[in-house]
Amino acid sequence: MLSLLVSILAATPVHVIAVHGARSTGALEKLKGLPATTIDATALHTYLLRTEGMFPMQDFEGFSAAPIAEWAPASAETWKQGVAHCQTVVGPPPWKAGIGGALACANRLSVYLWQQFASQQKAARVFEIDVVLDERKGKVNVRGSVWEPHSRDQLFLDETVPVAELDKTVERVVSALIAKKGKPQARNVISELASALLGDPFAGQAKATTPVAFKKTCAAMPKSLTITPKGILADSLSARWTPEGAAAPAMPCTLTFNEHTEAGVGEVLTLMTTLMTCSSNIVSAEFAKSGALKRPMVDLVSERLVQGLATKLCK
Numbered sequence: 001m002l003s004l005l006v007s008i009l010a011a012t013p014v015h016v017i018a019v020h021g022a023r024s025t026g027a028l029e030k031l032k033g034l035p036a037t038t039i040d041a042t043a044l045h046t047y048l049l050r051t052e053g054m055f056p057m058q059d060f061e062g063f064s065a066a067p068i069a070e071w072a073p074a075s076a077e078t079w080k081q082g083v084a085h086c087q088t089v090v091g092p093p094p095w096k097a098g099i100g101g102a103l104a105c106a107n108r109l110s111v112y113l114w115q116q117f118a119s120q121q122k123a124a125r126v127f128e129i130d131v132v133l134d135e136r137k138g139k140v141n142v143r144g145s146v147w148e149p150h151s152r153d154q155l156f157l158d159e160t161v162p163v164a165e166l167d168k169t170v171e172r173v174v175s176a177l178i179a180k181k182g183k184p185q186a187r188n189v190i191s192e193l194a195s196a197l198l199g200d201p202f203a204g205q206a207k208a209t210t211p212v213a214f215k216k217t218c219a220a221m222p223k224s225l226t227i228t229p230k231g232i233l234a235d236s237l238s239a240r241w242t243p244e245g246a247a248a249p250a251m252p253c254t255l256t257f258n259e260h261t262e263a264g265v266g267e268v269l270t271l272m273t274t275l276m277t278c279s280s281n282i283v284s285a286e287f288a289k290s291g292a293l294k295r296p297m298v299d300l301v302s303e304r305l306v307q308g309l310a311t312k313l314c315k
Helices: 002-011 025-032 042-049 073-090 099-120 163-178 232-240 297-313
Strands: 014-020 037-040 125-134 139-147 153-162 183-186 225-228 251-264 267-278 281-288
Touching: 014 025, 014 042, 025 037, 025 125, 025 163, 042 099, 073 099, 073 267, 073 281, 099 281, 125 163, 139 163, 153 163, 225 232, 232 251, 232 297, 267 297, 281 297
Parallel strands: 014 037, 014 125, 225 251
Antiparallel strands: 125 139, 139 153, 153 183, 251 267, 267 281
């Protein structure tokens, strides 16, 4: 009898759920009533993916935050490594000049940690439900999705109805997702933030020599850059660093390269990140490696790094 009970418990699926909205209790109760081990991760999902403001990003306290209470203590290292990765890429705040890079890394990190949480909980399925009430218009929007951690796809439903139909619409949407019914749609899968370091990814490309147009220059800028390791990108950066009014001595900089694959919506991308560390200044350039680029990669990366360093030095 005991072995049978153990087998039944072992076979019980795990569902991770996140339910948002002032009148979403019906959805929460229905999901918790399933014959499954239900983990209500709404608080974690809110922290990671429900930020608001001009730049909708969870900045993880300047990419220095320790794991929050809702994160599994046994997986603390995953959190710490992810946060440290973004601080390495974009540096500490403020990111006035590099807010785009900070926003990109923060949003990717949030998705990555949410997906890692689901995998670590050994979830069979993940349900995400949003109930958004617009009392002024007398309408309610009910959105829901369900996905399996090993899959690149999800099922999605999105319905807008009069407020009077809220409860039955929530019931209909949640029931459909439970029954694995909905509109199939690709989802963004981020299984890693960065891979092992690369060698020189620019080998064989032509050196870029066109001077970069600076938005601002200042005396704090060095007259030249001394860059290691040597290579096409290092030569391009040295050639394109020609600021007017620079008075500081040559500045030593170090380049680091890494790349990783990311399953975006409808395609798998290979993203290459180049970091340039010059004293306490860290600038980065990230591009998807694609044959559709209109300019050589070394041209794009060197321009981004030169402009980024100039902006930091003259802020």
